[in-house]
Amino acid sequence: MYALIDCNNFFVSCERLFDPALEGMPVGVLSNNDGCIIARSEELKALGIAMGMPMHQIPSMQRQRIVFKSSNYALYGDLSSRVQRVLAARVPALEPYSIDECFLDLRGMSNDLDALGRELVHAVEREVGLPVSLGIAPTRTLAKLANRRAKGMPGRPQLCLWPDANAPDLSHFLRQLPVKAVWGIGSRLALRLASLGIDNAAALRDAPEALLRKRFSVVMARTARELRGTPCLEAHDLDTPRRSILCSRSFGRLLNERDQLSDALRHHCQRAGEKLRRDDMLASAIGVFLRTNPHHAGPQQSHPLWTMLPFPSADTLRLNHYAQRLLAELWQPGIAYQKLGVMLADLSPRRGSQTSLFEGHEPARQEALMQTWDAIHRRYGRHALTLGLQCRNAAWQMNSRYHSPRYTTRWDELPQVST
DNA sequence: TCTGGGGTCCTAGGACCC
């Protein structure tokens, strides 16, 4: 038996937790660069503002009634880990799935799943202050749907329990549910399924397995089985090392200046190196991409250029050196670029890494330099030491006009309270 | 004018082997 617990309108709820004046108002949290809507309060949904809607497509009349917030990942990330701590204290197996969702493996847990579910929801709401909903079902795919069902329920706690695939209202719910709402079915697959007459979740559940395997893939067949109540998905293993690292940003405006692009890339390399060392990994390959705005007409560029590093490394200086060479190859005069990113791949653990007979390895003094670098950051903050000069408000930096304070991680951003 | 960032997994197809 699995549970999926999900924070309702997570980013909006985080903003409201520290600014109760937002309660009852239409609130929209914006993507990086204040580009589009990535989280909506119920009031904003009621205004007909769609998820992912670009900011500039919202009519200005409507815009004046909406409270916008730039995304504040320092705040959301911290609250997310608090939610996880509350849950981890109550169930043996936790599988964090995203910043606002967690699967719980309830096998071997109490028989009274309803009481357990209520306790979990209340605990998060009481100890963190964020509203959550909970779905319980025999498979992760059904637990996702039970969670969706719970969200539609009035009152608290929002909880839906489907102890088996024959639960009374389950079939009815699946028949009403567009197939696209099933976990793993995106808009492309939904279109292809519809062409076979499969347009709701119950139809997918009942479709012949051979057909799904033949016309789609094993993934689709697995999804259908999960809908029938047979668990087929592996646990989202926390210990699985990540396979790639990506650091990228859209610019505040379109750019072609070499020095600006080079500055931005240096900044991304610095972040990528930090991520790599935090995971205690080395990278063997590095890629850079420069992207034009795909929404504009005219020649497009987006393909990355890759190169192998001479040996696996987590040295920011080395990463930057090779990345800058790739940038020089990619850059073309007169093209307006919108986004730049660096990617690291062929990752391997630093400890016990095999060095081949012909392959070099990172000199000890470079490793020591990076350890010192990270130690300075831990002690004095991330801006204490940067690769080259990194000025604030450079043209390549993103827009963030509606940023709230990082309430839980920065003393200096706490609002002053007069005594 | 303004359209996010960061991941994972799967498959098709090409290159290559004997």
Added chain:
DNA sequence: TCTGGGGTCCTAGGACCC
């Protein structure tokens, strides 16, 4: 004119997730 069969490995690209 006719031009094998069977396998592995790798990569690019598509699809998905939040």
